[in-house]
Amino acid sequence: MIEVQHYTKRFGPITAVNDLSFTVPPGTIFGLLGSNGAGKTTTIRALVGLTRPTSGTVRVQGFDVWREPVQAKAAFGYIPDRPYLYGKLTARELLRFVGQLYRVPGVEAEIERWLAVFRLAEFGNELLETYSHGMRQKVAIISALLPDPPVLIVDEPMVGLDPHAARQVRELFRTHADRGRTVLLTTHSLPLAEAVCDRIVVLDRGKVLGEGTMEELRAQTGTAAGGVDGDSLERIFFRLLEEEQAEEQKRRELQDSAPE
Numbered sequence: 001m002i003e004v005q006h007y008t009k010r011f012g013p014i015t016a017v018n019d020l021s022f023t024v025p026p027g028t029i030f031g032l033l034g035s036n037g038a039g040k041t042t043t044i045r046a047l048v049g050l051t052r053p054t055s056g057t058v059r060v061q062g063f064d065v066w067r068e069p070v071q072a073k074a075a076f077g078y079i080p081d082r083p084y085l086y087g088k089l090t091a092r093e094l095l096r097f098v099g100q101l102y103r104v105p106g107v108e109a110e111i112e113r114w115l116a117v118f119r120l121a122e123f124g125n126e127l128l129e130t131y132s133h134g135m136r137q138k139v140a141i142i143s144a145l146l147p148d149p150p151v152l153i154v155d156e157p158m159v160g161l162d163p164h165a166a167r168q169v170r171e172l173f174r175t176h177a178d179r180g181r182t183v184l185l186t187t188h189s190l191p192l193a194e195a196v197c198d199r200i201v202v203l204d205r206g207k208v209l210g211e212g213t214m215e216e217l218r219a220q221t222g223t224a225a226g227g228v229d230g231d232s233l234e235r236i237f238f239r240l241l242e243e244e245q246a247e248e249q250k251r252r253e254l255q256d257s258a259p260e
């Protein structure tokens with residue numbers, strides 16, 4: 001379970017996220033979408049305790065990430081978009097280290113199972129600094145999943161993965177959620193979000209433009225009728241952005257016409 005309530009983050013004059021609220025119940029895959037600079041990574045960084053909210057609260061499994069960081073951090077796995085891995089360790093050494101930190105039962109067998117899933121078993125004793133970007137991404141994914149966390153938080157999961165691994169990761173997220181766990185991901189891939197997410201929030205410049213299931217977003221944007229892109233998430237996404245731009249234009253005109 002993830003609960004974000006009135007989360008706002010400012011960097012000096014820039015409001016990166018403005019009054020964001022959403023809840024992700026267990027069993028759900030939740031997608032955080034938005035253009036560049038929309039505030040997705042800032043939200044993820046708050047969820048994993050890397051940045052302090054200017055105001056509002058962020059809870060994971062009921063624990064406030066800033067007030068109860070140890071309990072909150074024990075409850076989630078995090079896959080960053082650019083994972084940092086200790087280059088002087090082998091994949092097996094790193095995964096053993098993670099397994100011991102989280103006291104994973106039967107850790108050796110679990111590590112071998114995961115390495116086999118991602119076709120990394122034969123490279124498991126090589127130093128991570130020799131791994132390709134995609135191989136490192138796979139090790140980061142295994143590190144997050146090894147403790148079988150109740151909550152999985154993922155920033156741009158598919159970058160650098162080959163098509164086979166990308167499909168596997170999609171299926172892993174689905175399985176994880178279907179086992180009653182919570183998955184939150186950000187992505188620029190609208191087809192991916194449409195294929196895997198149960199609920200979606202669309203952000204733009206720190207503001208929420210829309211939130212809900214695909215059905216709810218279709219209803220909100222009136223995009224259920226056919227057309228070239230049909231009722232795809234791409235169509236919904238651009239409709240939300242167009243509506244926001246029209247609103248902003250109206251606000252500017254009102255401001256300009258207001259008496260001094």
Ligand SMILES: Nc1ncnc2c1ncn2[C@@H]1O[C@H](COP(=O)(O)OP(=O)(O)OP(=O)(O)O)[C@@H](O)[C@H]1O
Binds near residue numbers: 037
């Ligand atoms: N440490 C920081 N200092 C100042 N401004 C920041 C900082 N981190 C983020 N921002 C600003 O906050 C806004 C949101 O950035 P964020 O990285 O959350 O966007 P994003 O949705 O993840 O974008 P992208 O899709 O490009 O990764 C941007 O205007 C960015 O410049």
